Every structure is written in C-alpha cells, then in structure tokens.
Amino acid sequence: MSTLRLGDTAPDFEQDSSKGRIKFHEYLGDSWGVLFSHPADFTPVCTTELGYTSKLAQEFAKRNVKVLALSVDEAASHQKWIGDINETQNTTVDFPILADADRKVSTLYDMIHPNASATATVRSVFVIDPAKKVRLTITYPASTGRNFDEILRVIDSLQLTDQYSVATPVNWKDGEDVIILPSIQDPEVIKSKFPKGHTVVKPYLRTTPQPNK
Structure with missing residues (x-):
C-alpha cells in the first residue's frame, strides 16, 4: 500500500494484542487515537517509550485519546515485555500492544522501510481523529526515541484549531x-x-x- 497521507482515512484492521483481539475503528469509537510502532519487544529505546507513554495515561485521557502500540512479536512475548517495562520504568502499562507477527498492520500503515530494515518496523506515529482521518504522521529512525510531549502538543493544537x-x-x-x-x-x-x-x-x-x- 502507498504511504498514508494527512486527511486519508486510517485503514481499519483486526489484530491480536496484549489485551486480546482489537478491531481498530471499533476500539477508537468516538475518541482520538495514537497508533505507534516499535521495532521489536525487549529493545531498550522502546522500553523507555512505552513506560513514558504509560505515565501520560491521564494526559491522553483528558484529551479523549486512546493509545495503541504495535510490535511484530507475539502477544505472549508482549506480556513478558510489559513486566520488564513496569519494573524498569516504574509504571503500569495499561494500553494494548498489537501483536503484528504477520505484518498485516505494519504493511497497511507502511511501517516497514526496507532500506532501513527488512523486518523491523520503524518508529512511526499516527494521530487519528474521531472521524478516523489521519491528522499527523511522524517517522523516527529505530535508534531515536520519540518525544511524546511533542505528540501531546500536536494533539492540543489539532483539537484547538479544529474548534x-x-x-x-x-x-x-x-x-x-x-x-x-x-x-x-x-x-x-x-x-x-x-x-x-x-x-x-x-x-x-x-x-x-x-x-x-
């Protein structure tokens, strides 16, 4: 699939996760959404990112935003990894991590960039509004942790400028x-x-x- 552009409808999907089966559009409901991908489980940068995102739970909630992470490993692996995240980052991860072992979602959202890595997903971020439209895309290299304060800032801007x-x-x-x-x-x-x-x-x-x- 070609790269998603701003204003495109975010593709719907059904996929396993650390919290069971997820039907994406149904999961979002009338909320905003942040979908963000991780190269793999048990990787150091991702561990810090997921921990920090977990600590922002109240910030996302007050903006009516649901968070959904993705990694290409299985749900059972995610569960073990969440234990590590909670321990090392002093938090409790309470949002789902998609188990995209078949690369279905990664392909839909063009999260695998072959010239960077043939198998691992890059650090993609998609902000999706309640109409299921893509409002923000950011792609980081695998070696660089994302700035989730910036993602909150953009959501604040989008919600303000929509109104x-x-x-x-x-x-x-x-x-x-x-x-x-x-x-x-x-x-x-x-x-x-x-x-x-x-x-x-x-x-x-x-x-x-x-x-x-």
Missing part, C-alpha cells in the same frame, strides 16, 4: 497566544470571534490569546 479559526505558531504550548487565520479579514468577524482582542504584527500575522482559556 477555532486559528493556527498555532512555532513551539506553541497550550495556554500561549495563537495566530488568527489569514482567511479572516472582516474586522467585525474578528471582533466577535476573538473578544479578548488581537495584535497586528503584520497584516498576515495577527495574534490573539488562546480562545478557550
């Missing part, structure tokens, strides 16, 4: 000023949409306090 006529600037974090979309030019519309006021830096660059704070 209001704004974009978020460089390095934006929740609570900071945002940018009014250039498509909004009518002063009365600006006044009604952004009652906290706004600053004109340039005609195309106008900032306003975050609308939902």
Whole structure:
C-alpha cells in the first residue's frame, strides 16, 4: 500500500494484542487515537517509550485519546515485555500492544522501510481523529526515541484549531497566544470571534490569546 497521507482515512484492521483481539475503528469509537510502532519487544529505546507513554495515561485521557502500540512479536512475548517495562520504568502499562507477527498492520500503515530494515518496523506515529482521518504522521529512525510531549502538543493544537479559526505558531504550548487565520479579514468577524482582542504584527500575522482559556 502507498504511504498514508494527512486527511486519508486510517485503514481499519483486526489484530491480536496484549489485551486480546482489537478491531481498530471499533476500539477508537468516538475518541482520538495514537497508533505507534516499535521495532521489536525487549529493545531498550522502546522500553523507555512505552513506560513514558504509560505515565501520560491521564494526559491522553483528558484529551479523549486512546493509545495503541504495535510490535511484530507475539502477544505472549508482549506480556513478558510489559513486566520488564513496569519494573524498569516504574509504571503500569495499561494500553494494548498489537501483536503484528504477520505484518498485516505494519504493511497497511507502511511501517516497514526496507532500506532501513527488512523486518523491523520503524518508529512511526499516527494521530487519528474521531472521524478516523489521519491528522499527523511522524517517522523516527529505530535508534531515536520519540518525544511524546511533542505528540501531546500536536494533539492540543489539532483539537484547538479544529474548534477555532486559528493556527498555532512555532513551539506553541497550550495556554500561549495563537495566530488568527489569514482567511479572516472582516474586522467585525474578528471582533466577535476573538473578544479578548488581537495584535497586528503584520497584516498576515495577527495574534490573539488562546480562545478557550
């Protein structure tokens, strides 16, 4: 399958996991989703990633996000690995890890890059909205651990910009000023949409306090 692009419908699938059979779209329901792949079980970088993601459980929950990891090993191997993660990272992994031994999901989501490794999945991340549309894709090399604070930041931005006529600037974090979309030019519309006021830096660059704070 060709690479998934932003705005594409995330392919549905049914696959075994550390928590039993998962039907992906059914699992997500009306939630946002983060699907992220790992090269293999019992690997050091993945162990730290899954541990940290587990510690962010409340952060994902308050954003209405369900997390789903993937590794190409069997579910029984995942269970043993989760024991190691819980022990070494001082946490309790409570989200499913897909057991993608047949590479079905890895192939659907183009997670195996043959020039990097013929068998292991790269560190792919997909953020999927409640309409099952792909809203973010990030691919890291196997040697580099991901920044899950950044993934939360992007979800904050997506959820904010879906609701209001704004974009978020460089390095934006929740609570900071945002940018009014250039498509909004009518002063009365600006006044009604952004009652906290706004600053004109340039005609195309106008900032306003975050609308939902």
